[in-house]
Amino acid sequence: MSDILIARSLFGTTMAFHIIFATIGVGLPLMILAAELLYQKTKDQDYVVMAKRWTKAFAVLLGVGIPTGTIAGTQLSLLWPGFMEVIGRVMPLPFQIEIYAFFIEALFMSIYVYAAERIAPWMRIVSLVLVAIGALSSAVLITNVHAFQGTPAGFRYEDGKFLDIDPWAAFFNPSFFVTAGHVALSAYVVGAFVVASVASFKMMKNKIGSRVYLFHQKALVLSLVVGGIFAFLTALNGHESAQYLHKYQPEKLAAAEGLFETQSHAPLAIGGFTDPKTKEIKGAIEIPWALSFLAGNSFDTVVVGLNDYPEELWPPLFIHTLFNGMVFIGSALIMVPLLVFAWRKFLKKSHYPRLMLWGLVTTGPLAVIAIECGWIFACTGRQPWVIYHILSTAESATTATNLGPLFISFIVVYIILGLSVVFVLLYFFRKNTELDDIERAEKKSTPLFSSNS
């Protein structure tokens, strides 16, 4: 592998590992908040128990999410010093403001967990709201840098120099709201379906109608409602994201759709593989005219094809598959809650068949796969640029060589962390069963949140 490819693989591995924890870290606080609010409304202890258990899981995941986030933030400077010099000069605000969001999350997370029994219930809700806001803002702000990479703004670029810098114009670059919105909404989808996965798995493992079964059924219903709503909103926003690509990064949309010829009434290709030699897409289902309509709300919209660009500026063509994977899973996650709802309300079935529960178990992992596809699509689809049409990835990379041993060390550490986080979660929840926590919640005298064993 060339040095640049190792640098990209190393940073990509860091991000791929980090976003699992980061995304769940944004999504879970909303679920915890929903459970706390439901408790205030219904006074059903089960919701407090849910909040407690999800908080514990959240705290464990933060144990990996925070250090890997620190790695990602610092590795940007270590591997892409040229890129961060430009970001520091032109686009420093998102990282800067993200620090404050990060502080708010860290301060109030500790308060929510370690001071839970000493503060008033309303203060607990306030702390949790601040944790959720902090987590959401971090995601939105970091994604803003990614948005800037695709739609740079706030400067004039002449002879390799950045002139007339306006950091706020860079901050509010054209795709900020759409891109950041997509990441925020999809994080809530992931948080909800991860909960749905666990809940449905536990329902399979417990006797129908038992105390634990009913507990998880409540969690499942809550997660499907939240997940369904946000999956739908993510799709609406995703449509707008695609229109932004059409407007601002046409070659990325062309590669995502495997479109070579610039044309109006362009077809939408679903599935299949793009062949760079014959310059066509193979094995895809083509829906005539649909792409033009999606890109510009009219069949007459001219969609730019890859042939308009020299081949060395093409994004890698495999992003078509990633794009399809993301859209396919996203659509499925809208359908799942609707199907479950129809099953319960229209068919009046009171139990969940095993096959349905198995299907529900897959939704969490699928949601995670969808965001992985989405991020890899978004970042490799921008290649060969690190800042679109301004700075190439190769120019911004570190001049250091022999990155191989570093790459291996980071992979080893990620494997250790990944395995141990799973082990710790399983260990903790096996030792602290739902029944233990329900009992603790009923006996007001024993602390619930700070209980450990």
Next chain:
Amino acid sequence: MADALIAITVLWGFVFIYAVMATMDFGAGFWSMVYINREKTKATNIANRYLSPTWEVTNTFIVALVVAVYSLFPSAANILGTILLIPGSLILLLLALRSAFLVFSNIATEYKKPLTYISGIAGIIIPGLLISVLPITHGHYVDIVNGNANLNLSKLFTSPNEYAFIGFAITSTLFLSSLLLADYSKASNEMEAYRVYLRDGKILGPISLIMALLIMLTLKSEVGWLYTKMMEDLPLLLISVGFFLIIGYGLYASNPFQKGVRGMPRLAVIAVTIQYLIASYVYGKAHLPYIIYPNVTIESAFTDPNSFKAVFITYIVGFAILFPGFIYFWSLFMNDKRYLRQKGN
């Protein structure tokens, strides 16, 4: 000039705050490992009671520091990023293991010991690597090959000056954290733990001082320009050393407010913070105008003025908003007797 000076002061402020918080953080992790088999003294419990709610906040400061470097001095960040690839990556790897296993050790109680050992040992190495950034910025370990900066690792790791810095970082970590934990255990009414940490502070204070003198000694022969400029502020350095008397008084004198209790750890904590503040001021001032000697100065690396203005405003607004949060946090975990004097964990 004025703007670049403000910027480097902000950066220096972050370095100092993080240095103090990190020494307490990594030190507490190490002590919680050392005393894990002496359950009766509660020394480990005290360390964990301090660490559990604070480590995330401390960790945020290192991110704040990295962000401050690239948003205030972007071209310095470019060169620093290039030369710090290896040491920086090592720090990140250790930090990841340390933070994760710190959290895990509090959750998987049955495996507390091995997990605490991993996080404690990883944690105590980190300050030694972090401080190495300072000697690296002194410049003489950086080679320029084909116009690219390159860190000469073998030269770095054969230099006595580097080892003086590493030794100073590790002993200071243990020294400052033992003082803080002495204060913390006294506030928690855990007198056995208090005596343990007080004793550790008494041992480590003089060792840290020797390490600081070793840094000066090796600087003199290896980094003449810095040594000369630091000695221009000799009176301040002497005042800093003089604070040892106050720290010693805080450790040895009998407490005028509590009968039969030896030591005033709060006084020692405040004195040691001022001591390090003065010393780091002298070091930082002598280091100017260079960020990396001799090619990168605060002037040459300074960011765009518009960006600086915007960033500076967010600093003011951001910390104004955060300040009440920090106070509330402090009152819940450093000053609330219900938290400090809890039974068991």
